[in-house]
Amino acid sequence: MRTFLSRFSERALDVMSAGAPVEPLLREFAVSLQAELPGTVIGINVLDKPGNTFRLSVFPGLPLEFSNSLVNNRITGKRGSCGMAIMTGRIVEVPEVASDERFSAEWKELFRQHGLEAMLSIPAMSIEGLVQGSLAVIHPLGSPPNPDQRAFLQLASALCAKICIYSRTQESTQILIGEMDHRMRNLFATIGGVAIMTMRGHPEPRQFRKVLDERLVMMQRAHSLAMDAQEVELSTLLHNVLSPYCADYDILFSGPPIVLAGEAASALALVIHELATNAAKYGALSQPGGVLHVRWATEHGMAGAIFTLNWAESNGPAVKPPSRKGYGTTMITGSLRNAFDGAAELSYEASGFTCRITAPLTSRLGREKELESLAL
Numbered sequence: 493m494r495t496f497l498s499r500f501s502e503r504a505l506d507v508m509s510a511g512a513p514v515e516p517l518l519r520e521f522a523v524s525l526q527a528e529l530p531g532t533v534i535g536i537n538v539l540d541k542p543g544n545t546f547r548l549s550v551f552p553g554l555p556l557e558f559s560n561s562l563v564n565n566r567i568t569g570k571r572g573s574c575g576m577a578i579m580t581g582r583i584v585e586v587p588e589v590a591s592d593e594r595f596s597a598e599w600k601e602l603f604r605q606h607g608l609e610a611m612l613s614i615p616a617m618s619i620e621g622l623v624q625g626s627l628a629v630i631h632p633l634g635s636p637p638n639p640d641q642r643a644f645l646q647l648a649s650a651l652c653a654k655i656c657i658y659s660r661t662q663e664s665t666q667i668l669i670g671e672m673d674h675r676m677r678n679l680f681a682t683i684g685g686v687a688i689m690t691m692r693g694h695p696e697p698r699q700f701r702k703v704l705d706e707r708l709v710m711m712q713r714a715h716s717l718a719m720d721a722q723e724v725e726l727s728t729l730l731h732n733v734l735s736p737y738c739a740d741y742d743i744l745f746s747g748p749p750i751v752l753a754g755e756a757a758s759a760l761a762l763v764i765h766e767l768a769t770n771a772a773k774y775g776a777l778s779q780p781g782g783v784l785h786v787r788w789a790t791e792h793g794m795a796g797a798i799f800t801l802n803w804a805e806s807n808g809p810a811v812k813p814p815s816r817k818g819y820g821t822t823m824i825t826g827s828l829r830n831a832f833d834g835a836a837e838l839s840y841e842a843s844g845f846t847c848r849i850t851a852p853l854t855s856r857l858g859r860e861k862e863l864e865s866l867a868l
Contacts (some may be wrong), residue, residue, distance in 0.1 A: 496528055497647055504655055514659040518550045521655065525648060526553060529641060533608065535628035536616075537562060537574055538656045540829065546574075548659065551628070554606055561602060571596055573613035574626040581623055584613040588633060609633040614645055616653035624656035703739075724757045725861070726750045726801075730786055733764045737777050737784075742807075747788035749861035750799070756857045759831035766820050767803055767847055775845050776808030783807045790853055790860060797853035797860075805844040813840040832857040 500521060507517045522534040533553040540547035549562035567575035571594060573584040586592050587610055589603045603609070612629040627649045629637060637645060687704060694700045729752065730745055737743060752760060768777065776782030788801040805811075814821075821838065824847075828834030834851035851857050 496524070497644075497651060500524060501651060504651065504658075508658050514655065515548065515550065518548070518655060518659075519552050521652065522550055523552050525645075528644070529629070529637065531632055531635065532637075533628075533630040535559070535630070536625060536652055536655075537578075537628065538625045538659055539567075539578055539623060546625075558602065558606060572599065573611060574628055577613040577615045577626045578623050581615050581617065581621075583615070585636065586611045586613070587636070610636065612636060612642075612645070614649045616649045616656055618653045618657060619650075624653040627652050722754050722757065723858075724752055726752055726760070726788060726858070729757055729761055730764060733761055734768055734784075734786075737768065737772065740780075741777050742781075742783045744783070744785045745787070746785075747801075748790060750788070750790070750858055751861050752858040753832070753856060756832045759827040759834075762827050763824050763836070763849070764803075766824060770820060771805055771808070771845070774809070775811065776805035779808060781807045799849075799851050799853045799857055801849040803845075803847040803849075805846070808844060810842050811840050811845050812842075 504517060504521070507514075518536045518538075522536050525534040526532055533551065535549065535551035535554070537546040537550075538548040539545075544567045545564050546562045546567070547564070549559040551559045562574070567578055573586045573594065576594065577584045586594070589595055589609060589611065590600055592600075595603070608630050610631055610633050612631065614627040614629065615623045616625040616627055618624055627645065629645060631637065691700055694703045726747065727745060727749065731738075734743055771777040771782075771784065776784050783806045785804045785806075786801065787804075788799070791798045791800070824836050824838075828836055828849060828851065832851050832854070833856065834849055837848045837850075839846045839848075853860070
């Protein structure tokens with residue numbers, strides 16, 4: 493069995509180094525594990541931390557509907573063995589699904605329909621001790637894995653965690669490539685909008701040229717900030733990204749001093765740039781008198797510190813919800829999730845668009861500057 497893990501580790505490394513899609517690799521891993529453990533059905537679930545859901549579920553030995561039932565299903569830690577393994581970081585044994593109170597009637601029926609009787613759920617833990625997903629081992633009634641098989645599965649779950657982490661890295665790469673394409677298509681529209689806005693306020697040719705040059709330089713700085721991945725204060729990031737609009741619109745900032753980690757700064761710069769671009773096209777930054785208020789805060793509780801940032805537009809044109817989910821929304825949610833386990837809630841009220849960003853205030857996001865100063 494150790495030979496299997498060594499061989500598949502090399503296989504996984506080949507796939508990762510080639511930047512190949514993760515789902516076929518997970519499927520191959522599950523099928524290979526089933527071959528090592530005859531009579532079992534193996535499944536792999538990849539955790540989406542911000543939403544406490546499974547963003548990907550692979551059970552090659554079962555119909556697709558089974559996996560689809562797990563995707564985006566909220567994890568509470570009170571129901572379902574895979575969710576409990578995720579929340580507790582411990583192996584969860586289910587000797588008989590049909591009589592287990594931890595399974596809802598709906599899930600018991602789903603297991604019955606597919607002839608599934610008992611299972612073992614193993615958290616996929618990274619070397620840092622962070623849960624990345626779960627390994628599900630469905631077995632016949634009264635025939636759980638023996639001690640040697642359990643030890644093998646523990647090692648397999650560690651490899652599974654690495655693959656889950658790769659899936660998030662791959663998504664980040666895809667988002668970055670998509671963002672570059674999206675940004676290039678938006679670039680001309682944005683420059684055109686800034687030029688028109690500048691001409692309204694500065695119709696005299698020399699002054700127009702001077703102000704437009706200054707704003708294009710500020711746009712370039714905002715782009716560089718998104719690519720640099722260096723620590724920066726949140727207020728500095730916001731001023732740099734939104735500076736092309738500050739002279740012509742009422743843009744307000746409020747919040748405590750926070751130093752963002754490099755990856756978090758890049759992700760937030762991309763997100764703020766996307767929000768500003770949309771505001772300049774359709775929202776409060778597209779007509780005179782528009783107002784934008786960006787405020788942020790931290791809240792400390794028993795479960796740790798939580799960061800929130802609210803983007804609120806007003807005095808712009810009437811807002812209508814989009815007819816479909818576009819690339820911008822995908823980029824926003826994916827960038828925040830992968831950089832620092834952040835989440836975004838978008839609201840399209842007629843009075844003005846709002847976006848609320850939330851995330852745990854961990855080292856992946858940054859630190860409060862006040863607390864840093866007190867510690868010195």
